[in-house]
Amino acid sequence: MQGIDAAWFALLPAFVLLSACLTGLSIGYAHRRQLIDHPGRRRSHDLPTPRGGGIGIVISVVAGLVLQGFALDGSLNWGESQVHWGPSALLMLIAAISLVAIVGWIDDHRGLGAGLRLGAHWAAAVLLGLPALLLLAAEWAANPAAGWMAAAMLVCCVAVVWSINLHNFMDGINGLLACQAVFVLVVLAWICAQAGRGDAAWTIALFAAATLGFLPFNFPHARIFMGDVGSGVVGLLVAVAIGWQIAATPALWMAGLIAVSAFMVDSTCTLLSRMLSGRRWYSAHREHLYQWLVRSGFSHKGTVGLYMGWNLLVVLPALYWCGALNAHAGNLSGKVQGSQAMLAVYALAVVAWIFGKRYCLGKRRINGS
Incomplete structure (x- = not known):
């Protein structure tokens, strides 16, 4: 090494x-x-x-x-x-x-x-x-x-x-x-x-x-x-x-962005949604998806489990598919596959964020809180 x-x-x-x-x-x-x-x-x-x-x-x-x-x-x-x-x-x-x-x-x-x-x-x-x-x-x-x-x-x-x-x-x-x-x-x-x-x-x-x-x-x-x-x-x-x-691994520059996708999408989507709705985006709040999950009844352990599940079931397979986790990391073919993997992971993460937020809001309305 x-x-x-x-x-x-x-x-x-x-x-x-x-x-x-x-x-x-x-x-x-x-x-x-x-x-x-x-x-x-x-x-x-x-x-x-x-x-x-x-x-x-x-x-x-x-x-x-x-x-x-x-x-x-x-x-x-x-x-x-x-x-x-x-x-x-x-x-x-x-x-x-x-x-x-x-x-x-x-x-x-x-x-x-x-x-x-x-x-x-x-x-x-x-x-x-x-x-x-x-x-x-x-x-x-x-x-x-x-x-x-x-x-x-x-x-x-x-x-x-x-x-x-x-x-x-x-x-x-x-x-x-x-x-x-x-x-x-x-x-x-x-x-x-x-x-x-x-x-x-x-x-x-x-x-x-x-x-x-x-x-x-x-x-x-x-x-x-x-x-x-x-x-x-x-x-x-x-x-x-x-x-x-x-x-x-310059050819796999996107690997780190794939690894942090859960936090990146939750923070960015939450910030953009607050800005677009005209709220004070820089003030303290509880509107990240992980916070909504807790507010809608999930335990802290359960919420952490969901984020770690994303990492294990989405992030790791994506990194493996583009070759970032094997001994040939950084090959040219991995660059193409890595870009595709990153786009797919972030698109899926945005969809998960939107539907997760809607689920939490719906559950809060049903519970009357």
């Missing part, structure tokens, strides 16, 4: 344990600081529950990245091949994670304006692309494709900001965000590993391991919520993982 010794994967359980320990400690901290989410009209839980447990994910990921930093400096053996990034890119990733986490941590404690949060998210996206941006600026005059590259970087920044906020929107019931993130990250790590990019695979697996350590505290019964400190960072990590997967 390019760029990493297989022994590094033996370290991953340690990051699961570290995340779990830190999450457990955060419960006591949240109670002492009264960081409690109380039930309300715009919330989907029935009991007061502490928030901010995502700090365990953040610290575990940063610790793993710092360990990588030692490897890049030659202090640890990282395999014979050069890894997929340099120290500057690693530093910018840690800075971006820290910025999103700090803003989320403050918001969990005393609240921040939407403008400040969004500005920080944009700054984090720029930090991720800063090494490439500096390189592009140095060669701007001599590079005829510089304009296109700048446009592509802008699109990437928009994608990162949307991913951060999308995953924050979808963190509203027990276990949904953590389960989805673990699924997506494991799939992307596997694709990178099959493409021979063990370096990217290990880092994405680190993200999954840190999230997995948090999961038992949030599902099936929530002892603590992830909070903005965790949900925003998880969104950032998913965006970064998709970027690495695209770099590892």
